[in-house]
Amino acid sequence: MHKSYKIPLIFVSILFCIYATNPPVTIAIQPFSDFDSALLPVIKKGVEDFYRDLNISVIILPETNLPLSAWYPPRNRYRAEKILKYLKTLQNGSFTKIIGLTSKDISTTKDSIYDWGIFGLGELGGPTCVVSTFRLKQNSISKAVFLRRLLEIINHELGHTFGLDHCSHSGCIMEDAKGTIKTVDNSSGKLCNSCRKWLMTIFSIQ
Numbered sequence: 001m002h003k004s005y006k007i008p009l010i011f012v013s014i015l016f017c018i019y020a021t022n023p024p025v026t027i028a029i030q031p032f033s034d035f036d037s038a039l040l041p042v043i044k045k046g047v048e049d050f051y052r053d054l055n056i057s058v059i060i061l062p063e064t065n066l067p068l069s070a071w072y073p074p075r076n077r078y079r080a081e082k083i084l085k086y087l088k089t090l091q092n093g094s095f096t097k098i099i100g101l102t103s104k105d106i107s108t109t110k111d112s113i114y115d116w117g118i119f120g121l122g123e124l125g126g127p128t129c130v131v132s133t134f135r136l137k138q139n140s141i142s143k144a145v146f147l148r149r150l151l152e153i154i155n156h157e158l159g160h161t162f163g164l165d166h167c168s169h170s171g172c173i174m175e176d177a178k179g180t181i182k183t184v185d186n187s188s189g190k191l192c193n194s195c196r197k198w199l200m201t202i203f204s205i206q
């Protein structure tokens with residue numbers, strides 16, 4: 001009698017240990033209605049491949065409109081931090097991370113510049129980030145280069161949400177592009193060893 005309960009208990013304990021050390025992570029892709037939906041399958045795979053060590057799952061949400069609350073008329077663009085605020089209401093604890101994707105120009109305050117156009121913005125250690133393709137088509141590039149840039153920015157902003165700050169190692173995907181596309185193009189597209197180590201440490205205690 002007693003023995004028959006042992007196996008299920010051990011099974012439950014093993015399951016609990018796996019969950020406790022490596023909780024499931026869901027990344028939700030939130031395309032805004034202006035975004036080219038044909039790009040979504042490639043983006044999903046690019047994120048899955050990049051964060052494969054973290055046992056993540058990536059889902060694509062139905063498209064939604066950019067929030068009017070983020071519209072900034074003086075520059076005819078959207079404030080990124082207000083988009084993040086909106087994304088947080090959509091996330092509402094349902095996903096670990098949520099990334100908004102838009103083709104519209106986005107901006108935020110950088111140092112003394114109130115409205116600075118950016119590629120993307122991610123909350124350090126928070127659940128939300130946003131990426132814009134608006135500045136990624138510079139220098140009449142091929143589609144392959146455009147996709148490479150886009151995935152780099154996406155995985156960089158997601159890196160911020162996992163707690164990774166900017167990195168001083170040249171070529172690391174977490175290097176601060178400082179608004180220049182050249183830095184994005186010179187990136188290795190990967191995390192340097194110290195960022196990868198840091199990511200694994202953060203992840204194991206989440």
Ligand SMILES: [Zn+2]
Pocket residue numbers: 156160166175176177
């Ligand atoms: Zn950054």
Ligand SMILES: [Zn+2]
Pocket residue numbers: 167168169172173174175191192193194195196
């Ligand atoms: Zn690094």
